[in-house]
Structures are given as structure tokens and as C-alpha cells.
Amino acid sequence: MLLSVGDDVRNGYDAIERTGRVAATLVLCINDYRTTLNQREKLEDAEEKEHVLKACHKRCAERTLKVLEKNGGIFIKLGQHLSAMNYLLPAEWTTTFIPLQDRCPVSSFESIEQMFRKDTGEELWDYFSEFSPEPIGAASLAQVHLATIKETGQKVAVKVQHPSLEQWSKLDMSLTSFTFSTLKRFFPEYDLEWLSSEIEVSLPIELDFRCEAENARRTKEYFARIPELPLVIPDVVWAKRRILVMAYETGRRLDDLEYLDSNGIDRDEVSATLARIFNEMIFGDGAPLHCDPHGGNIAIRKNPARRGANFDIILYDHGLYRDIPQSLRRSYAKMWLAIIDGDMERMKRYVTEVAGVGEDKFPLFASAITGRDFSVVSSSILKPKDASEQKAMSGALQDGLLADLVQMLGQVPRIILLILKTNDLTRSLDENLRTRQGPVRQFLILARYCTRTVFHEQLEEIRRRGSLYWPPNALRVLAAWLGLLRVEIKLEAFELWIGVKRMFGYKNSSVLGGMA
Known part of the structure; x- marks a missing residue:
């Protein structure tokens, strides 16, 4: 008492x-x-x-x-x-x-043992034959320990929430x-x-590791249908609210350029693979979107046995996920196609559909979503970013646009904020790879996913008019298919050009025209 x-x-x-x-x-x-x-x-x-x-x-x-x-x-x-x-x-x-x-803070091994006992009703050593007292990684909400399951001998990574969070989170x-x-x-x-x-919305979900386990299972199941993408999601063994046991999958940081180069892993191919993975998450039908892809949540390892790429991308920390509604996904695809084509009127229309942003804030949103100065967005976003552009963007914020940006971000839907965050983080990952190809390949990959999304919408609209074999509908299908084929051929040609240049030891350059 x-x-x-x-x-x-x-x-x-x-x-x-x-x-x-x-x-x-x-x-x-x-x-x-x-x-x-x-x-x-x-x-x-x-x-x-x-x-x-x-x-x-x-x-x-x-x-x-x-x-x-x-x-x-x-x-x-x-x-x-x-x-x-x-x-x-x-x-x-x-x-x-x-x-x-x-x-980041590290919780004591004694407090982890106590939490395990409280949450499972068992002693930690009843389940594990080995459990590292020191974590192999610590983050703001949790830490990860290496362990071995006593019954099966499987080596696992055990993610445990900091016990003090439950007391102070509210x-x-x-x-x-x-x-x-x-x-x-x-x-x-x-x-x-x-x-x-x-x-307030996302944190309670991130603090329930059962949600993270479900996100990991969904993502693994979704990408199992696309085996050409070298994405590894660690298997979930079991999960409680504050404890998550997953298969141990290890790799090196994406920005470990020495590791990539010494193992013959092509940085440009890593960059393109990341673009495909995250565009699939954004535009894939029913795909879950990982909203926290910072450098600590992604690893890479050499895998010479894999066909195509000679590496695996390992994705960790599946706590912060969102599903993008189909209508938003389609408008977002049309917005990006308008940006890549430099079509200002279509840009304005779809920015309004996507984020509810009016014409007065349109330049600001266009810069925020692309990470480029509006003068570049309105001319050709395929141009590589240089120091003068970065200086111009920083100067614009100091000259009073910062307050406008803060107010605008307070008005857009929450899902758009998370997409913006994901865009920023993936751009940062790509910049850290220091690739040679410039932005052209990234935008062609993006254009492929956007065009596919629009193509499927067009097919739905045509089906509502009647049979696809009815001559007027067949012509509409042909026109939609030709639009998709145009982007596919352009990307395949660029991929072939990169392959030829790599074969002869040349550096890549961004020398492909616009999407129009």
C-alpha cells in the first residue's frame, strides 16, 4: 500500500x-x-x-x-x-x-523482461533460448533485440516498445x-x-504493434505478386500490442556507397528500384503506402541469386501506413502527368482535385509536391536541380512564402501531407545515392505508373458505354492503349540506352525529351 x-x-x-x-x-x-x-x-x-x-x-x-x-x-x-x-x-x-x-533512449533489459512478463504472461526465457541484453537498434518509440526462439531455433528480431511510453503518451x-x-x-x-x-491520429496506431504486423503482412502479400521487384519484408512470427517478433533480415544502409560500389551494386539500378517500389505503393490498386521511408527504415544487401537486380531492398518499420482512395490516386496520377508535360491548365485543375488548393496557392503547392522551384515546374521538370535553383527556393521562403506554405499545409487533406512526407523522404534517399542519370529516369518511371492508372480509368469509362468491341469503343481503347504504349516505349528506349552506355563505361546523362 x-x-x-x-x-x-x-x-x-x-x-x-x-x-x-x-x-x-x-x-x-x-x-x-x-x-x-x-x-x-x-x-x-x-x-x-x-x-x-x-x-x-x-x-x-x-x-x-x-x-x-x-x-x-x-x-x-x-x-x-x-x-x-x-x-x-x-x-x-x-x-x-x-x-x-x-x-534515442535505450530502455533497460530489466524493464523489457518485466514488460514481456506483463504482456504475455510468460517469462522471456521460457520462449527464447538467446536474447541479446543490448539492443541492435534504438528509436524514439522502440528498440530491437536479436533473439533465438527456443522451440524452433529461428533467429529473430524482437521489437519492444519503450515501457515508459504507456505511462506518458497521453x-x-x-x-x-x-x-x-x-x-x-x-x-x-x-x-x-x-x-x-x-x-494525435497516427501515434496511437504506431504504438500498437499488432497494426504494424498487419501492415507488414499486407505489404508482403501485395508485393509477392510482383516478384521482379527485389523487395524483402521480414516475416511476422507473432505480435502483441507492445512486442513484435519478426524474422531477422539484415542489410546495410542505402547511403553506404562504399558497400554498394565494392559489391558491384549499381546505384542507378537501386534508385530505379526504389522509384518502382514507392510508385507501386502510391498507384497500385489496393497497395498499402509506407509513410516513413527514411534511411533507417530501409536496408540493402547483395543477392547474386536474384534474377535481374543483384540486390535485395529490405523495408522495416511498418507502423505508419495509409491507403490512398482510388479517386485520389487517379487525380494524383493526372496531376503528375500534367507536371511532366508542363501543361499549366491541367496542373491547376488536378491540384485542386488532389489537395483543394486554389490558383493563388497553386505555385506553392506545385513546388512543395515536386521539391522544385516553380520556374522549373512551369518549364521542364526533367532538368537536373542545380545550386542556383536551391538558392532561389531558400530565398523565396525567407522573403515571406514560409507563412503561406505553413497555412497551405494546414488546409490540405491529411493523406496529402503523408504523401508529401513520403515524397520528401524518397527524394532524400535518391539524392544520397548520388546517381549519374539525373531526374529523367525517375520521371519516366513515374509517368509509366501514372499512365497505367489513367489507362485503367479510361477502360472503366469505356466499358460503361457498352462493349469494348463496339467500333467507337474499340477506337477509344486503341487511343488509350497508344497513350500507354508511348510512355512504355520511351522508358524501354531510355533503359536500353542506359544499358548500352554502362556496357561501354560512359556516365548517364539526362538527354531525353519531355513526355509530350
Whole structure:
């Protein structure tokens, strides 16, 4: 009884301390920004204005980092997400949070044993003959241990949730929501409440590993129908709410270029394979979409026995998934075809269908979805990105477009936010591979999936008119098929050209015309 009262007192104190850290830092940062912005208005020199604002960004980011590390758990997850939002947040914030990608908490082996006993009703050693006391990897919400199943001798990876998350998750989500709503009250032009709303929806699902197990099973089953894609999803052995046991599949990071080169793994082929996998997830009928494909969730290993590619892509962490509705998938495909063709009127039409974005915000959304400056989007997106374009995009955000971008992201559907996130992460993976081919091959692969999606929609519409063999319908089918064939031939020709150049030792160049 006394022990229980003591625990309640300690937990109450810890809750007050967690809340106090967040509230105190929030007050300090709001006051710092208001003081800095008032001071900035009195300055005339542009460089000095920029200097005082950057210094404020840095101070506030460092204060916030300390709170995120102290509170841990969900706050680490939030910081990791913010560190990847370099299209939205100042560099002082994103770079300060980068250490959170590798500085994750590790729960004690004793607490893992206790949680296993509580969740399964068994002792850990009743089921496993071996279980590494130290995790082979730790993330914000969980850590992974190597183990061997006693009955079968199978080597497995055991993902266990940090036991403390269950105690603090509701309070931490409330504190996150309070933080963003308070920031909105003082700085209404920077409304980030949509971020906390998305966390409130997605986090409870990510914290239930049974959902992750089901996502992994669905993805494995779906891609089993496409054996030419070298994708490996570890088999699920069993899952509880806070414990997930999967087959142990290991590989190296995608950005380990030395490993790729020394094992004869072609970076361009890895890039193309990733494009096919994630376009299949977005445009495939009934395909589940993995919404967190960062570098730590994907591995690669050499597999000389595989036909075609000489490697496997291993996909981990299936907690954050979404299904894209068919109508959205089709409009999204038409939007991308319009972007690739440089057709502004069709772009505007389908951007409205996809995201509900009006003409005033259209250039901003087009840049956000493509990761390119609007001047490039409106001319030819097939051109490689250079330093001057990146500088122009950064300058545009500093010149006042940042507030517009924040407001726009608060208005688009949640599924579009996750697609944007997936796009950003896959673009980052591709950039880290440092391929030689430029963006042409990626866009041709994208165009193939988009054209197939539109082709199937056209067939449905034609069937509603009557038999496909009725002469007018047969002509419509032929026209739709020729549109698909045009893209297929163009991609096959480019693939052949790449193969010939590789055979003779030449570097790839982006020398293919537009899709029109």
C-alpha cells in the first residue's frame, strides 16, 4: 500500500516536471521571438536583420532540444520529424534537431523482461533460448533485440516498445497539442496545429504493434505478386500490442556507397528500384503506402541469386501506413502527368482535385509536391536541380512564402501531407545515392505508373458505354492503349540506352525529351 502511494507521488512529481519543462521553454521562446521581431523592425541593415533573427532561431532551437531530450519518447519522435522539415523550418531548427536521429533512449533489459512478463504472461526465457541484453537498434518509440526462439531455433528480431511510453503518451500528446495551439495564438500566420493533429491520429496506431504486423503482412502479400521487384519484408512470427517478433533480415544502409560500389551494386539500378517500389505503393490498386521511408527504415544487401537486380531492398518499420482512395490516386496520377508535360491548365485543375488548393496557392503547392522551384515546374521538370535553383527556393521562403506554405499545409487533406512526407523522404534517399542519370529516369518511371492508372480509368469509362468491341469503343481503347504504349516505349528506349552506355563505361546523362 505504502509502495503504491509512493509510486503515485513520484509519478505525479514526474508529470509536473515534464509539463513544467515544456511550459517554461514555450514562454521563453515566445518572449524571445517577440522581443527579436520588435528589435528587428527598428533595424535598417538587411544583414543585421537576418543575423538577429537567425540567432533567435538558434537559441530557441537549442532550448527546445534540451526539453525533447529530457522528456524523451514522443518528444524525440516529434524532434526527428521536425528535423526533416527543411522545406518548412529555418535551418537553425532543423540542423539543431539532427542529433535526435541517432540519440534515442535505450530502455533497460530489466524493464523489457518485466514488460514481456506483463504482456504475455510468460517469462522471456521460457520462449527464447538467446536474447541479446543490448539492443541492435534504438528509436524514439522502440528498440530491437536479436533473439533465438527456443522451440524452433529461428533467429529473430524482437521489437519492444519503450515501457515508459504507456505511462506518458497521453500527457505528452496533450502537451504537444497545447504547444502548437499556444504558438498559433501568438503567431497566427505560423499555424502548425495540423502537425499535432496528425500526431494525435497516427501515434496511437504506431504504438500498437499488432497494426504494424498487419501492415507488414499486407505489404508482403501485395508485393509477392510482383516478384521482379527485389523487395524483402521480414516475416511476422507473432505480435502483441507492445512486442513484435519478426524474422531477422539484415542489410546495410542505402547511403553506404562504399558497400554498394565494392559489391558491384549499381546505384542507378537501386534508385530505379526504389522509384518502382514507392510508385507501386502510391498507384497500385489496393497497395498499402509506407509513410516513413527514411534511411533507417530501409536496408540493402547483395543477392547474386536474384534474377535481374543483384540486390535485395529490405523495408522495416511498418507502423505508419495509409491507403490512398482510388479517386485520389487517379487525380494524383493526372496531376503528375500534367507536371511532366508542363501543361499549366491541367496542373491547376488536378491540384485542386488532389489537395483543394486554389490558383493563388497553386505555385506553392506545385513546388512543395515536386521539391522544385516553380520556374522549373512551369518549364521542364526533367532538368537536373542545380545550386542556383536551391538558392532561389531558400530565398523565396525567407522573403515571406514560409507563412503561406505553413497555412497551405494546414488546409490540405491529411493523406496529402503523408504523401508529401513520403515524397520528401524518397527524394532524400535518391539524392544520397548520388546517381549519374539525373531526374529523367525517375520521371519516366513515374509517368509509366501514372499512365497505367489513367489507362485503367479510361477502360472503366469505356466499358460503361457498352462493349469494348463496339467500333467507337474499340477506337477509344486503341487511343488509350497508344497513350500507354508511348510512355512504355520511351522508358524501354531510355533503359536500353542506359544499358548500352554502362556496357561501354560512359556516365548517364539526362538527354531525353519531355513526355509530350
